[in-house]
Amino acid sequence: MSTIAFIGGGNMAGCIFNGIIKTRPGQDKIVVSGPHVDKLQHFADAGASITTDNAAAAQAGEVIFLGVKPQMLTAVLTELAAAKVDFAHKLVISMAAGFVCSGISKLTGSDRIIRIMPNTPAKLGLGVIGIYYGAGASAEDGALCRELLKGLGSLVETSTEEGINVIGCVAGSSPAFMYRFLEALIAETVKRGFSKQEARELIQQTALGMASMCIANSDIPISQLREAVTSKGGTTFEGLKQMTAYKFEEMVAAAVQASMDRTHEFEEMFA
Ligand SMILES: NC(=O)c1ccc[n+]([C@@H]2O[C@H](COP(=O)([O-])OP(=O)(O)OC[C@H]3O[C@@H](n4cnc5c(N)ncnc54)[C@H](OP(=O)(O)O)[C@@H]3O)[C@@H](O)[C@H]2O)c1
CATH class of the missing domain: 1.10.3730.10 (ProC C-terminal domain-like)
Structure with a gap:
């Protein structure tokens, strides 16, 4: 069982959430945060906790999925760092296009990061999901990430961040x-x-x-x-x-x- 936080509960976060609850029903404790709690109700209906408090969600998660648009990510990570979220003890999984690991670790102080690049057919379990392991992600972190994403489609690993760009x-x-x-x-x-x-x-x-x-x-x-x-x-x-x-x-x-x-x-x- 894992405790999972989604910071941002939009389209892609919803898609990953659905993949997780489909392949691991009832196995994880999931919290989803976003600015408009009414838009998160469908996560609550599927058994997650919902909140407008990003920091509380991030504090609760052993795994944090960053589901906000790249343009919002600096502000969100700055907010989490100011709330003293202990990133060294958390696995951060970012789906933000064009936001490199060093940019995330500069704001979080941790390089325990995995970047993923899903596509929308993942909604049907027919997606392709690119995975890049940041320098501080352990083999166990990688295995957990792959386990969480396996319901979304084919997983394709790449050893460079440029590979994630291409995917x-x-x-x-x-x-x-x-x-x-x-x-x-x-x-x-x-x-x-x-x-x-x-x-x-x-x-x-x-x-x-x-x-x-x-x-x-x-x-x-x-x-x-x-x-x-x-x-x-x-x-x-x-x-x-x-x-x-x-x-x-x-x-x-x-x-x-x-x-x-x-x-x-x-x-x-x-x-
Ligand atoms: N869609 C794709 O095909 C695709 C593919 C690969 C990667 N991605 C990546 O996935 C990420 C999300 O994209 P998306 O298509 O899912 O966008 P989206 O549907 O617009 O989702 C973004 C979510 O972030 C929430 N949000 C905005 N400000 C926030 C804040 N300060 N704190 C917490 N949550 C906040 C929004 O909430 P409100 O709606 O309530 O404002 C919205 O639910 C992006 O980084 C994108 O690069 C998307």
């Missing part, structure tokens, strides 16, 4: 990139006479089938799966030619690079 962009942000692609395909389907609902069904089922094909055939390159639906001179071939003409790979590269650049700007801001 944030290619797994954290890319659901938005891929949704945009699906939205565009749905719009093209609607233009050709199908209802929005029919178009959505066609495209989302195709996306699910395609992801499942990748997983079921993970021993062969994805390019081979693509080639299997592309006869030279056929309909798919002509469509792909346009993706090349419109520099699809360059567009993806620019999107990922812009996301990385923004992460690096955040890193500088919060260092």
